[in-house]
Amino acid sequence: MFKFLHIGLLVFGAAFGISARAESVLFLNPGSTEEAFWISYSQFMQSAARNLGIDLQILYSQRQPELTLAQARIALQGPSRPDYLVFVNEQYIAPQILRLAQGSGVKLFMVNAALTPNQQALLGERADRIGSLVPNDEEGGYMMMKELIRLHPPVASDRQIEVLAFSGLKITPSAQLREHGMQRALAEHPQVRLRQLVYSGWTQQRAYEQARQLVKRYPEVSLVWSANDEMAFGAMRAFVETGKTPGKDVLFSAVNTSPAALQAVVDGRLSALVGGHFTLGGWALVELHDHELGVDLDQYGGRDRQIPLLQLVDKAHARQMLAMGKAPNYDVNFRQLSAKGRPASYRYPFDLQTLMH
Template sequence: MRLLFILGFWLIFSPAYAKTPVLFLNPGYSSESFWGDVDSLLEASAARLDMQVETLHSNRNHFDMIRQASEVAGRAKLPAFVLMVNEKHGGLRMLEAFYLKPVYIQFILNDISIEERQNLLKDPHWRTYLLPAVIPDNQDVGNLTAMALVKKLGEQPAQLVLISGDKTTPASVERTQGALAVFQAQSDVTVEQTVYGQWQEDKAYQQAQVLLQRYPAIKAVWTANDHMAFGVIRALKEKQLTPGKDVLLSTINTSPQVLALRRAGEINALGGGHFLAAGIALANIRQFKDTGEYPQVHISLFRLLEPDTPLFDALEKRDWAGLLDQVLDPTRIPGSL
């Protein structure tokens, strides 16, 4: 509740300060459902907080992401703050570019490891300029979506497969660990295989075709993001199977397409909310800049998304300003973030 009050205060009542320059190194595509939502929420937060945001996209190419970090660090006029994502463990390389530069760095969504952070904080520069990360509990959303899928399956014996993102990105690893922990604890559920769709619809479509041929009795598919779920749905329909009925589906994200599929019942379990991380990071930066204190509070961003709830309705409308009001309102139910 304390965190919600702080965030609500700064988002709603912040006075007109000079705009603070913040740069976001977005590892995804601007047209990609999740990363597009992150951009939209970030822009709404920046407008509310009177901050200036620049976003660079590396289009799922972590080499370009590292190159962009070096180019930004070489600018004559540096941003005051940089938001980074440790996509495919590129975080340390990006940090190198900003060493001894007067730029505060904040990781969001995927952090460097605890050991890496502890080692960096031995250096006086990083003790000053490396801020606490804003990281959702990816293991928790894997757990939540898997439990929802198991509940939908009932007590009937079931074979299932998982399509994870990649083998190295912390979000992918942790979501899969959370889901597997649930599935492997069920006596009636058999996990046949885990594959890696690289977050891509076409890749997951090809994998689903093979998996449906290999395991014709599959009753459920868990996927780590919505694009991969779309690929599974294509493969199911090609085999004259009804998504959400013949084969149950679980996924993560908040794109208009996945929300429509959840409402229609083709997606049986949907988790999301982590797109809020960048907006919350801006609110934390606002407080840090104005008070010198950074909020030290654990944040749980994920929740199951159910049709005909206030959050689901706000996401369908893509009303980012209204969504900020809703999720950051301290009078709302505790634990909503």
């Protein structure tokens, strides 16, 4: 753990110590350097930072919240502080980061998971908290389940359609919200029965190990809902080992537009995919850059916003996104999205369509 921290903070200190040309931003990436989602998330942020002229540094915590807090402590209380700290309320650590930030002069922005209503009530308003951007996680979970049910072949009225669900971590807001969405969809379809929900910690290997047991326990399962792509692929591997064909005998869903997930949609192995929230960090930088320019974010859609980034990705979109992924700059002019000088009716066009122009 401390190897990552030491290396990351050496780079961090050097970068912010020498630069006075632009606003400096540190992003505490909660993911692993081996997770396709968090890597693509960082790449999109880097593309935005280059276009906007922002001095961006990114530190990964390898899914260890205690490492995120150690990184935050040095960033907020050390000698080389960024202008802005961008972070995720992963495993509900935001209150601790807000406490560390007290009096630091660093401005705070949350992405992907913001303060819960309870945390907000306890912490109150803070002048250093600039805002937050989160995706429509609950709706994403709902859309995936609805699409799986829509695609399932009709069954006799006296028969049930059986589902298995693979979620991330119980203490991660995005996992909980996606589960709520799934349960909402199931409530609309009494003929569809959830046999078991398991927590696979977002990892392919864990989902595979669990699915090997569950396939034996529930041989009639024909729908598999997963809260990310890695877990979907783990579950899929277990079903393939029993001789079942993904997309025919069993329909799978996933979240995240990783190249592997997009290819699985094109190939028909993934039947329902939602994605688009890897762009959140990049959009956040547009808002931070505007804040630096004196823009009042409240005038342009609110300081704390949920945006409908999670959308169903069909085969045509998947092919387009696979091609787009080969251009690492994403060909987005982030500067043009600025609200600076715009009428009060302007709303930031933060969606997949902006990417696929």
